[in-house]
Amino acid sequence: MKPGKNIAIKVPLHRWEDTVTFYRDQVGLKVARELDESTGFEFGGMTLWIDKVRHQSQTDVWIELFDDNPDAALAALGSPQRDELEPLNGVTGHWTSDPAGTVILLRKETAA
Template sequence: MAVLNPGLNIAIKVPAYKWDETVAFYRDRVGLRIQRDLGETIFFDFGEVNLALDRVETQSQVDVWLELTTDDLDDALASLGSPIRDGLEPLEGIDAHWTCDPAGTVLLVRKST
């Protein structure tokens, strides 16, 4: 059976109308340091993981996406019993698949390096 571990990334998909307020919240009220600002995505230091805020024009509510790593991608996906949802965002240059938990939380299951 494949071993699954927490990855290094958490993404919060933020509706455009809540973008400025949400960025200010994590920067000013929580006090997180901005690691990188790519305009539509801002990475914050969040302990040992990266917290990415992604501005999404077509989003009406917030989504949280999590990353898992595994030594056996196919076995991990079979163990999770979740659908492959690779149409969510492009996966270029990495050995991974998008899937979700029963509640709909999006999971990036990535091959450990």
């Protein structure tokens, strides 16, 4: 396993705009991509996504790990499969979490 290219901060609707402004204006990160519900910032070799979550009351951090065999990696971690969290359209992998509850996208890296 190795670190992926994305990290996401899932932010409640009422905190989203201020959080995006903070990372853009106070921290000075360059916007890499803007979507309706998410803003991605250049963050070293990664993209830091600030995602708007309408029905959430607290902030969560979600990370990404790459592995050539996500099924075997999930078994080796002994972590729960949590694929109900978000659709995995076109992704070979699984949602899981660490013992503290941090959500992890464990997936096969695709060619760029």
